[in-house]
Amino acid sequence: MSQKYHITVSAEAMYQQQHSSVASDRYAFAYCITLKNTGEQPARLLSRHWVITDANGKVQEVRGMGVVGEHPHLQPGESYTYTSGSALTTPYGTMRGSYQMEADDGHTFDADIPEFHLIAPRVLH
Numbered sequence: 138m139s140q141k142y143h144i145t146v147s148a149e150a151m152y153q154q155q156h157s158s159v160a161s162d163r164y165a166f167a168y169c170i171t172l173k174n175t176g177e178q179p180a181r182l183l184s185r186h187w188v189i190t191d192a193n194g195k196v197q198e199v200r201g202m203g204v205v206g207e208h209p210h211l212q213p214g215e216s217y218t219y220t221s222g223s224a225l226t227t228p229y230g231t232m233r234g235s236y237q238m239e240a241d242d243g244h245t246f247d248a249d250i251p252e253f254h255l256i257a258p259r260v261l262h
Contacts, residue, residue, distance in 0.1 A: 142240055143176035144211070144248035148232070150256035155221065162226045166255040170204070171218045172248065178240040181210040182217075187234040187250075204236075212256035228257035233244050 140188040149169045152192075156165035174180060187199040223232065233252035239245045 140175075140247045141177045141215060141243060142176075142180065142238070144236065144238055145173045145175045145225075146165045146236070146248055146250045147171045147173075148250065148253040149253050150253055151254075155202070156222075156224075157257070159161045159228075163207070164171075164226070164228050164255070164257050165222060165224045167220055168232065168253070168255075169220045170250070171216055172211065172236065173216040174213050174241075176213065177213055178242060178244070179210065179212045180238045180240045182208055182236050182248075183239050183245070184237045185234065187223075187232060189223060189225070189230060189232050191230040192240055223255065225255060230253070230255045 141166065143254040150244055151167045153167050182204060184202050185204055189197045202225040205221055207218045210215055231252050231254055234250045237245065238248050
């Protein structure tokens with residue numbers, strides 16, 4: 138049974154060695170996010186809320202409008218994919234959060250971003 142308002146979010150992170158510096162404690166990651174409207178109503182992405190946690194437990198929260206300068210509007214069954222990035226001061230961390238969505242009928246709802254890992258290679262044994 139489908140829900141009236143539902144966005145499924147998947148994420149994949151990739152270490153960016155060319156933008157990282159171990160000597161400077163800078164570990165850069167790109168992440169690719171796919172949103173799919175698995176609900177019954179068209180919906181537009183309004184804003185985002187990220188919770189980024191490094192290996193030391195330091196938490197950074199990021200809020201902003203849209204994603205990569207866009208506010209995608211998804212019909213039922215449609216997907217939208219974008220790539221962005223984040224940097225940590227540790228070689229390992231996690232990201233999770235939510236997108237705030239508005240359906241065409243005016244109903245607002247959150248689309249949860251499941252936690253995913255940011256891992257520099259050759260760090261975990």
